[in-house]
Amino acid sequence: QQSTVIMALSSRAEPFLASNPKSYGSIHISLLGDLYDETSNPEGAILMSVAENKLCGDIILERLQEHKPFTQAMLNYTDGTGLPTFKPVLAEFMTRDVLKLGDKQTVKPEQLVVSAGCTGLLFQLSTLLFERGDSILIPTPYYPAFEQDFGFLGGVHLIPIDPTNAQYDLTLEDLNRAYNLAIERKQPPKAVLIANPHNPLGKIYSPEQLLMLVSWCREHKIHLISDEIYALSVFNPAVDGAFHSIAALLDNDLGEYVHILWGVSKDLGSSGLRVGALYSHNAALVRAIGANNTAHQVSNAIQELFTDMLQDATFMRYLIAENNARIQKNYLLLTQGLDALGLTYVPAGAGIFLFVNLQPLMREVSYEAERELHLALVEKIKWSLTPGEPCKHTTPGYFRVCYCWVSPAGVVEAMKRLKSFKDSLN
Template sequence: MNSKKIAKMSQSSLSQKGQTASESPARVDMEIYFEALDNPYHPTDNPKGALPMNVAENHLCWEMLRDRIQQVTREHEIPDWVASYGDPAGIPRFREATASFLENHLFGTHVNPDSLAFSVGATSVIEMTSFLLADPSDTAVIPAPSYPVYTGDIGVIPGVIRYDLQTHEELEELKNGIPINTQKLEQAKKDIEAKGSRFKILILTSPDNPTGGIYSEKQLRETADWCIANQIHLIVNEIYGLSLIDISHPEIKEDYPNPIEFVSFGKIMSEYQNPYLHFWYSFSKDFGVSGFRIGLLHSFNEELIQAYRNAGLSHSISNYTQWVMSEVLEDKAFLEQFFSTYRERLTESYLIVRKSLKRMNIPFNPSFGSLFVWMDWSKFLSEESAEGEEKLWMEIYQQTGVLLTPTNGFGHKKKGLYRMVITSLNQSKLQVAMDKLEDFTKKK
């Protein structure tokens, strides 16, 4: 029986959650994304092809990591334990190698391997943590705009409600950082409780998706204090923690009159060691290995780590992947070279986009980090509505081949803001994409 016939059945054979899942794609742009992948741009063979810039993938330094992994597999025999079961939260060697990586590259302080638990990618970590910390119909607060797929990650299986906290409306309000404070959190708590729910989790992403902003150390500490006092779990997602723009570059330095220093929440957690503070990370973005499916939770809440281990067997990372990445993480000289090169290339890509947006007079938020630029195309909307946003998004794609991330799901009230992924294309193709967008704006 095909899917069309199933859709016509008066009563679904699935559970209520299964039926909802069958009718709710994780992303509204996936069908068009796959269409774009089947029609890739080529300067001579397919100059009118697609330039997908909607999915958060990082291809800037893959060749370096690929060569190192190939070296590992050539020079080392696969250990016998790879073929056996292991600790669902991560084999000891991988936890130790990752703890050392976090210590040296993010936290700047000691990391106990026993405070880490792994599962297959960021989505799995978000789902598992939400499931273990909150009950169905509890609420997770997320400053808007934010990652659209958080909604499904916390909602489909854990049953947690997403609350989009409106911290600002115009891009210029982000010039001194993401404007979140305890007063706004207090108001959100009142709103949530008035609806009969509990404010159980606060999720911050730093560097932020999609704005590229970061939270200051002062903000993180004040927010942590408030969450602890209110027995609310604070989770900081640093999946882009090493995807930092060099804001001291002479071409962009003027964009940051009040620069904010990136301080990892892991450093703050090591001081507090409180059971209400948690940290998420994944190798998908900084390392550019989305397909490896490696995500982690760091927490001093021993009960949570044990629950993660007990419930996480179906979410375990393959032992082969853990072995290969342990070899990479233990090569400290390689990691230094890799991340130095990555930051240079990320900044170069950002410069290409910034120059073009300046020429087009498209407002954007100066990015401190992440894989994105958050832009205001509202002056090109035919109407300020969701329909107007989708129409412009499709018009850009159909006329230029450039596929931006649609506005749907970011939770921001202002219309006409779109996300651009600046790391999914090499720099020559990125320049082509920006040139095509410039041509588009000249014709509007």
């Protein structure tokens, strides 16, 4: 019966039907009914495998609940690129807080497209910038869901830009190697995608690396997509330096080939409300996505909620500062726990991740052993992480820890359980 139903679907449905019950995403979903709570469920599962920030939910909920009642405008169709009353507010907020363009440059509302999360925008870019069979170059390790964002509908191949230095810096040599690999595979490279701040490393790219990358992309006439969805989550700039948006580095002269993404999911802890934005000076691309955005539009009600929130500069300054303080608290609890266990990690000053080396807990350094450890941590101490293998990390044994999914008490409990697991191996 099931195979008959599947055969009735198009070949485009096949990637969406593929599932792996042992993947970190499937495990996360399976454990949602048994979540750790310090009081009501102290033996529950501690989930640190999904890129969500839940630390300021109390502040955001209180603010959203203060919003005015529904209006007539919420009930009607609107512009495909976003609600006309929301886009100017979003443009001002991005100019001032996200991109930090200063007084001389501004984001124009007509250069923005508002969509149902950055995922919806990436899906659209996969079909509007690429032909099926083209490729996109992405530094490794990368956010695993980029594979579905570009591959599932667009049929775009992901070509890894594997770093050859311990700092995971971008270099011309690594870019050229990935570009030549794409050409060799007959998968024409049409774009580079970076996450800055980085997922899963929590790293900030330096201005020098970013300007080198822009120059390289323009020289090769390929697009640069800068995913800056963690731009406001910089809790310790001493690690990598301050965050610089590509827009600010280019004096807001993006040209036709540079495109920037930001949304409320991570920095504002609102992944369920589905608001993402594309900022581009490519008028044809903005027009194409605006026309294609019907299936990805954000509800008018949600856009009005964020119109009210983002235009309150005093509240947003408070929220951003408090969010970073809470992120740093969890980060310190996590790293102090790892330090006590003698486990190493890639120091992070931004984002909501820590990339941890758990090779000492593996029987050997292999992806098979990494998969075994992943399942053992779930089965024995109910701790779920993201393995490095789906992030395409070139060395087995590294795991992404999403430490903002849980409370500070949850982080402390995870470290207690990890100690007991490590002790059991001796």
